[in-house]
Amino acid sequence: MTTGGHTTRFGKYELQERLGAGGMAVVHRARYTVAEGVSRSVVIKRVRDPYAQDPAFVQMFLNEARISMGLSHGNIVQVFDFGQEAGEYFLAMEWVDGQPLSKVLKRLKLKGVAHLPAPLAVQLMVEVCKGLHHAHTRRDEEGRSLGLVHRDVSPDNVLVSYEGEVKLTDFGIAKAQWAGRQDTDAGVVRGKFLYLSPEQTRAEALDARSDVYTAGVVLFELLTGRRPAEGDQASVMERIATGDLTPPHAYVPDLDHSLGAVVSRALALRRDDRFTSAEDFQRALAEWLAYRAPLFPASTLRHLMGWLFEEELKLAGQPPRIPESFLRQVAVWTGEGGPAGMDEPERASAVHRAHAEAFPEEHVPGALVGGSPAADMGAGVPGWVWAAVIAAAVAFFVGRAVMPDMSEPGSRKLQVVSVPPGAEVRWDGKQVGMTPTVLSVASGEDSHQLELRFVGYQPWATTVSQAAVPERVQVSLERLPPPPPPPDPVVDARVKDKESQPEGAPRKRSAASARGESREASDWMAGSPDAGAAYTLGQELLAAGSAMQAGEKFWKCLELKETAAECHLGLGRVGVLTDRDSMAREGYQRYLELRPRGVAATEARKYLHAKTAR
Template sequence: MPQPSAGLQFGKYKLLERIATGGMAEIYRARMTAVAGITKPVVIKKILPGYADDSAFVSMFINEARIALGLSHGNIAQIFDFGEVEGEYFLAMEWVDGHPLSHVMRRARDKGLTALPPPLAVLVAIDMLRGLAYAHTRLDDNGRPLHIVHRDVSPQNVLLSYEGQVKLVDFGIARARLAGRSETKNDAAKGKYVYFAPEQARGQPLDARTDVFAAGTVLYEMLCGRRPFEGALPDVLRKISQGDFPRPREWTPGIPAALERILLTAMATSPEQRYPTAQAFAEALARQLHVTAPDVSQSELGHFMGYLFEPELVDAGRPVQLPREFIAKVGRWSGVAEPPPVQTPPDSPRHPTPVPHGEPRGDVITQPLPPQPLPTQAPSSPLQPAWPRTLRGWALRGAPVVAALLAMWMGLLVGGTNSFAVELSSSPAGATIRVDGRELKETTPTLVTQLQADTEHMLEVSLPGMVPWNQRVKAERGTTLAVHARLTPKRPAAARALTRLESPDALYRSGGPFMLSADAHAFRVPPSAAARMRLDPSRTYGLRANGHVSLGGPMPVTQAAYFLEGGAALPARDSFGVVGTDEVLVQNASVLYVFLWDGRAYDNRGALQVHVREQASGAITTLLLDARRHAVSLPPHEGFTLRELDASTTYRVVVRAAADPARTRGFSGGAVDQVLALHGEGDSPLTAPGTLEVLEVNRPTVIRGARWLRLAFPDDDPDDNTGGLTLEVTPVAPLHQ
């Protein structure tokens, strides 16, 4: 029989729309017509044609249908019917008006939530576990346990309705372990392996505790915004078998310790150490939820679905009406801290604006770029923060401000402008905010409005003593995102000092490897003598050096090092490099630093011209780099120096990523994958000039005539640096060969 298409009759069902196609079956939204013309929306799960002739598979499918027909629980999608139409087997099941949990988590990320609000995540898990507990305890007609195991508990198989209902679907891998029936190791190949339990990964017998582990894995993903196990199949199965995964509070420190203990119990490697039943797991979560969020209810889960999928509902003629306090409640559930008492007058910032590192230095000749807008912009700025939405803030600023804020917010909700808003908070509160590289007058918590819809924006939050935070946000017209920044303390000065006790020097005795630390071997560029110039982060620039200088050696120098400061959009690997006669493109930068790396500036002569060309307009600004004034000498404790190389030997130099890759812009900035290098003759970098270059990971470089090699990571704040690189230096041949 030809495969039915949408709108075609299939027995007593009319197939309206194909929803998905899986490995074994295809899913249709359909309509059933009963007596007297009564219709009911249903879902048809139909075996793919290639499996219809597989007697073993058909037998499993029929067995699944028999089990599923006997399951009747509010947290399991009901199976109404199963059978065969012209040789094609099918299941008819309840239509759940909503989305799979996998779609919900993806939409939450699009709305600016890195994870689901913990109370809602726990609520979903409790309902999911109640459905599993019901299935696990079913009996056959003779009163014997059926030992049903779902085996494929995953976000794709958990549906959330717009009313806040949670439904488990697809017991398609579940099978009753009837008398004389044993498990097979091939079962380990079924399902979604990233949600496997250890015994499932090993191909061992399964029971209800297997589903307990998988439910814990799903809850982990809801709370942390990422799966505990990721990677290729062999690596994931090994990690699952060994229980090798980051603890939840490593990703989300705001998760209560008691909730983490519950989750780790459910995800214990040994089944004997887990909760013995899904019901026990659900009860532990319910007790924790009652303590931490006693006000959470199923209706709030429905509100959350409306909040996430408002555009789809509105397009379908179903306007979303959310309580005004709901977005604030989402923020509180996500960990919004109560702001500290206001100690300053209402019109004064609660947190002083950080003082810049200094005005740009270097002599600018020819035509400069247009000046950039300052943070203290007029109200006509496209970024207009409202007052912090707290009772204390409202009381201080008076009823007129409240009225204006509510009017503005309602205007956004009805879609009066092509923009969206972000309700931004942080813990601790009072943090400085930058949006798309521009600093706002207000501190957290606040409402940032008039953000261009359907366009990605970068939010940055910083507070002295805390690791900076950033996140990209993008939303549809008229929506309001609740975004919370959890700031973590920087390492104490004593801990940083211990790290920097590592020796900055090594003597060459063999090819290595030598360890380069992104923390201990970094140096701060902004406080140095480097020339600097402000840039517009939204523009792309071309850098090119012209002329030459003398650094005291016999050869003229035609290149310099550069370093870029910028927001979260600037990757670590693009934050520094070498500029010479060939143009180098840079973007996402707010400040450009250019310097000559030289340990003795007194005998330097001349100046380089560094041309900075704005790509769109072609406007050129020239930065004059003076050989003496803009020479940077690293202190002895910064950088790494390899000494006692043989000047008559050619060396092959290569850096490689360590197990913990080097990061100089925090975790979000990515791996840096390169290091700035200087090599030369003489006793040390302090007594002789060197040749400057960038060493990139896994790209060998040949150096000749060198007695030392110095490497460093240019940076603006080494306090958030982690990881490192390894250095290999191997002799190739003497110079005369």
């Protein structure tokens, strides 16, 4: 190793700056010259003593490094090289121009943001899960599973680039770090115990579901700013080992309950109760994102990184371009949006009100951003000209279609806020965004209809006069009353003559019967809240006439709690309503096996008797 100027030669690499040091390695940014005039930035991790002197560690390190070099995925930091140089073991890895997630979270708190908005946290974790699944499913040349497990999914090992890319680093290296270190060295454990899975606390063999658990811990932290188990090392490890975790709603009361259920499943004590794979976890998160925040801009993470690390980027000669729409949303997250004295945005959970309507300029159709034949027609025109034309056209047509009079001079701002946030905002019947949002109302004498709609809540409406526009409208939406009992299923939808139906056709159930079912279900719902949430949603969908969607929720309930009798009953009713005899028969039979004297036992027996009689 030789030194020259501000760089140090390390084999074929030129070390430039020291990025940090941990218990295991010293990390440098370096440059690798591929050919004369061609070079690339890399990261060099140099293994420190006493690890470098530990034969067990060295062997494991080399084995895991070989495997890691075979991982090629957009969400995993690529390992290019490893070996020994001047007696030091090292890794050469992809340079990610960004920051570790741990630093992102610290900077957020310094900026007054307690935690990430839910859509952004979910979006980030989807990318982490993609990387995990790729690694978990790798096979060797003979088709055998490599059994690769990260073992240390934590904010320190998730990198976020300034462009909004998310990458996992140090895949498998944690296994080497623990090899032969039975003395629980403080340098090994310090800080890491907060992100252990239950099986890690018991030193059991690990599989992909252990990474699912630790990814769930990271998601919990992104959503709440806290961890599910906090305290000293001994108490935290005991709580993890016994499943004594703080639920996310204890820190963020208005966190979406369906998202809370996803987090809880990832953090289940038993591996069999978790998502079966990182891909299953990813799918659940993607479904939540598609349902709850379908318009959330993918560019939000990039803008967030620019806002958090603006000074660093300016010093590097890369000043970020942060749109006004993003800054308006940041004002809501930090409680600085709107008139003084508004205490509602100051709650920590207020940052969960991030929705796509705050980023209108981000919604440019994909056909306009290149890749189409039409793009070739303007090859001789500078790109910025096309960008300006397209932006002007989009702004004009969107403005005319949604709020044709909003661009007139003399307009006034109307801030619309709801509790809970995320309500659909309609202006004269047209959807214009989701709360919280700011509308521009032109001067005049006309009156307009402002409506708020949110699933599960009473619609709200008021009239706004252009002559007297308030600065702020804040509405506490009222929940809808409990849904009526599900409609009685028709024994056979193909039977047109009601009098020709078999005697076993179920009768209209009373409200008391529905309450009885709920009481019986409570005995298992208390022990399996995730399954209970799926069952409750299934009941609501069934009452609303959405039998197929209800069936999906009942299936989900049974995946989480196979002995949930009322979920089997729900599937029986769905089978009847959708003319699926086998589903109906199986659902009713299983219900009777689990609850032979249940409230709905008569209904189930009548249906089965009617089918047998045929």
